[in-house]
Amino acid sequence: MNAPDFPDVTRRGFLAGAGALVVSFTIPVHAQEAANPAPAPAKPLALPGSLADTPLLDAWIRIDADGSITVFTGKAELGQGTKTSLRQIAAEELEIEPAAIRLITADTALTPDEGYTAGSQTIQNSGTAIRYASAQVRQILVAKASEKLGVPVEQLKAQAGKVVGPGGVVVGYGALVAVDFLHVNAAADTWLKAPETYHAIGKPFARVDIPAKVTGGEAFVQDMRLPGMVHARVVRPPSYAAKLTGFNEVAVKAMPGVVAMVHDGDFLAVVARQEFQAVKAMRALAMTATWQEQAALPDQDQIPAFLEKSVAKVGIVTSVGADTMPGARTIEAQFTRAYQMHGSIGPSSAVAIVDNGLTTVWTHTQGVYPDRKAIAQMLDVPPEKVRCIHAEGSGCYGHNGADDAAADAALIAQALPGTPVRVQWMRDQEHLWEPYGPAMLTRTSATLDDKGSIVSWHYDLWSNNHGTRPGSAGSLIAGRLMAKHFAPDPAKLQISPLGNGDRNAIPLYDVPNQRVNWHFVADMPVRVSALRGLGAYCNVFSIESFMDELALAANADRVEYRLRHLNDARARKVIEVAAEKFGWSNDPMPEGRGRGFAFAKYKNHAAYLAIALEADVDRDSGAIAISHVVCAVDCGEAVAPDSIVNQTEGGILQSLSWTLYEAVHFDDTRILSADWSAYPILRFSAVPDSLEVHVVDNPGSPYLGVAEAAQGPTAGAIANAFRHATGKRIHDLPYTRERVKAVLGV
Amino acid sequence: MKLSVNGVPHEVEADPATPLLYVLRNDLKLNGAKFGCGLGQCGACTVMVDGKAVFSCLTPVMLVEGRQIKTVEGLGTLDEPGPMQAAFIEEQAAQCGYCIAGMMMRAQALLEAKPDAGDADIRQALEPNLCRCGTHMRILRAVARARDKMRSTSAASSGTTGRAS
Amino acid sequence: MKRFWMSVAVLVVAFGAGLFAYARKPAIGPVQPPHRSAFDQALIEKGAVLASVGNCTSCHTRPGDRSFAGGLAVPTPFGTIYSTNITPDPETGIGRWSQAAFTRAMREGVDRAGNHLYPAFPYDHFTLVSDKDNGALYAYLMTRQPVNRRPRANELPFPLNVRLVLAGWKLLFFDKGAYRDVASQSAEWNRGAYLVNGLGHCGACHTPRNRLGAEKKGSHLAGGEAEGWAAFALDAGSPAPVPWTHDSLFAYLRQGWHADHGVANGPMGEVTGNLGRLPDADISAMATYVVSRMGEPAPQRVAKAREIRTKLSTDAGAIPIPVSAKAETPTGRGAVIFQAACATCHDGSRPQPFGGLDFHLSSTVNAPSPQNAINTVLFGLPAASGRQSAIMPGFAATLRDDQVTDLLAYLREAFAGQPAWPDAADRLAATRGGKYPVSVRPSDGIERGPANVGAQDK
């Protein structure tokens, strides 16, 4: 295939490397089957991580005769540092240095299908698979060396890219390579290295992607420049349901540099030789386009009521013990959360080229395989006629416009076969069209015994589905707008252990009698999808706010009260570490200052995270300043401790921004939050004075995802610090200055 | 049109109204300045013109003809990173990294004008630039580190004070 | 400098006179800081609204700092004054002030200890405030959170740093006494006049001042200046291309912007932000009074406004190119700059308040002084921290001086149909050089609460 040379160091020249001695390489099982989906293959072995879906070792690791090693992951780098940490994992078990590894990330032509890079699961799934695969490959290499050298396996060990044995016998990995020698399924048992022997895992390796990013290297899909590339801009309707009624094609086509205009139903785009020409043509086209709009959005101020009356179905998330228990007292509360944005700093972008009937799309999607499927359906071609290659974009924090921009590029590129087309969304297009994190309503009630301990717990939540990712072509904006008008996939209520709107709806606290219900809202008047943490953000905010109220009712210290209801030793540990490092106390504070604490185990099966912080509330202006933050996190064995800290710091600051400021505004027809002036986010002046993250390492234990773990607890801790500072509680997110002033009065 | 970028003269052919950002990225193939909003609201496109930080997305190229333009590429290279770049690498001050070049250019402009900028000055100077990943703590640390590096370099080469910009 | 020494001379004379007329005022004895329970909640709430009218927080709070803790530098032509701490802190604030001491400060401009206050504290307006309203303000301020902080000392040259000098100033310029209704006017008008001229102290910025810093009698609301900005005339001289009406002024004061006028900029942003707390009736009263001062717009103005409206509705976004806009003229060069740098936002395609205003509607472009246009071009509108607000980048680093003046010439001719401001270059140089200190604030009009760090960055 005619691959343009996108100079990602990990990919450059890879496909053109026909001269290399390819000894083992396999298109992953799922990629081959995708055209003709067969029933899921029986899984005889419970293989760890993503090996369960893609058991062939050579789908993950390739070794060439020159000893060079390539590792494949279906996961994408989204700024979490996984290009580095996955190398560390592979290097550990392969007994080489991480820098020696070539890593290929998400590419439907090359890597395993690992679904989405989402839910903090890269290390958990891909990392685990690569770890086990690497260990098995090492074992195979040692076995091969044993054959070759005639030395028993027990006397050999892998070391620095070679197998070494007694008396100085040495053989390099490259010399052990044979045709298809890794084309075997992973075995059920694997001999993993013991933590005390690690040379790569848990060690401080600098991230491989940062040097390019600070020196102007080609680091992002936005930076791709293919020969002959042209620039496209889309023109979007002014509101979701608007219908195109007219536009001036002739005038726009006559503009300088314009090479094409794409019009398909309500989909409009212009293509020009130079980027600024495309921008000008886009503006001109937008000026001439006329639309018929519909007032179809609910009243922004009445969203909780809207959710309540739109319930399609009620799902039972958990039901344990008795429904009601007599107790000393019952406490109730209601919480809400507004629609909130991903707000990537770089608007979505993609590059596509149609060549010999194959559409190749470079995209910052979180799921190259699902995106390929949806795009293929939209273009009405079989999936193998589309190749999606991940290239980094600006941080996404969930399902932003990436897939839609990829679809735009794919669709526009059909008009110019052989020419690479770069699509770059404008700021307002990203703000207005990305799918938002859904608004939510939660109600909680608990009964305490006479000692103040919780004996029963009821929790109800109202929410949309938080995932509308591709999906079918109807999950793509282009698919919906084009004349075929693909319909969005119907929303279905699904209760799964990972959780969705109900993620973290079950408290980790030990409560003997529990009911948790998801009042499922199918109707989605505002486009929504996965935003970092899904329901966990609002659920943990609600639960942790409520736990504070219960502790107050029980007249207990708020940290002690949490510990009282937790037997999980690791949960207790992060709470204790956070409290201790913060210097948690009940000493009086100056007026207007307060301490807050919160805890959650993300998804109830990923990272444990506890956070303590101090807030300063100015009642007259309504401003809340977060000054001092301490967090403790346990995500199992820490592969790249600094990346864990980096991700957690980022999660805390982002959640701070959501919690204090963010709500998407709309009227009955249009979304109004079109840019950073209408949708403000955290700026430096509001960044805390200090922020510490303590990683509680658990060497040798399974990897638990971390990237989303801070979202809920941060909101809870801010809420609780506010309560402590003022004696009042705000039940609605975000904590805007108007709300603060309203609740505090004068 | 004649442009001087990172000390190198360039001759470009562009509509004079073209935002400098597009000229840098497409005509000169410099990746540092990023498109973030095109509205002067986020700072992803920040570059230096005659030593001052400007939003290149709203700077028509005709206004900077003959002036000194500096982008992140002018701060050093992959092999020989300048003090600002080295500081960002040492602090691992990036998540996605999209905002980072803009942050570095605004910080560079600050430190060239005010080599002894305090931590509060750094915060204040960076206010126009947004980071969605929440890398702020590291960015602040990296800029402070860059300041210290630059100060010790200029102390070492005392007497030969380099011209700002 | 010459002007300064003249001022000094006049003041020295006044000083002598003042000594005779006003001896040092007596101190009013300290009290125990009253407890919250000493005040009725309704009174405190009323005080909150009044404090918003007075814009108290704007001067008595540093951006990002605790409300009312003082310390904000207020540049005046005579030197820099630092606002006082008006939290009820007993040592550094007004915690030991009795109601009588507070009322005396408002009515007479004298602090509890008996010192004369600088008229940067606009007691020439506050003297109109009724005893009842002073009671409410007192209740509100005494129930704020005390902050123990002593603001910096004022930076004033001798003899202005001698407070007794102020006695002379008062003798010359200060009329003491509460507001008295004008019988011939409606109750609403009187309410408006009371708020505008009293606590609202609109004239402090919108009335021109004499060399000794007193508002010129007879030029009430004829346009003045504040913190480096022109405060537009609120009388018949209003530069608004579409004349203000009661309704548009009401909406502007209520929300900080109006589609016919754009967003509040400079220090006015805080004023409108604060007024957000007022009941509609009070804002309406203020609008009624101010619009009455402006009077019926002249027929040409009405016709011009109609013309502008027609233009906007028919060719919105079209960039006007005046006949004189030849490539070699300032207007011509400015037109190119405008198209390249400004039109993206100022083509009227995005609605107010976040889109750029179509300059046909701009008071700034139509104003007699180029100062606000210069300020806005150079410094823009910084983002408010964590709040919705229009944002405009400053072009100080992008545009050279000649480019700024070319642009101004174009704006003036293309949108206001007037010749270039003759003093644009001088004012630009003085502004760039720091001779005219300009406070740069976000447009969202807030009470200085969030740390608008960077807002002062010029």
Ligand code: FES
């Ligand atoms: S891209 Fe220039 S400020 Fe956002």
Ligand code: FES
């Ligand atoms: S590092 Fe991603 S936006 Fe700043």
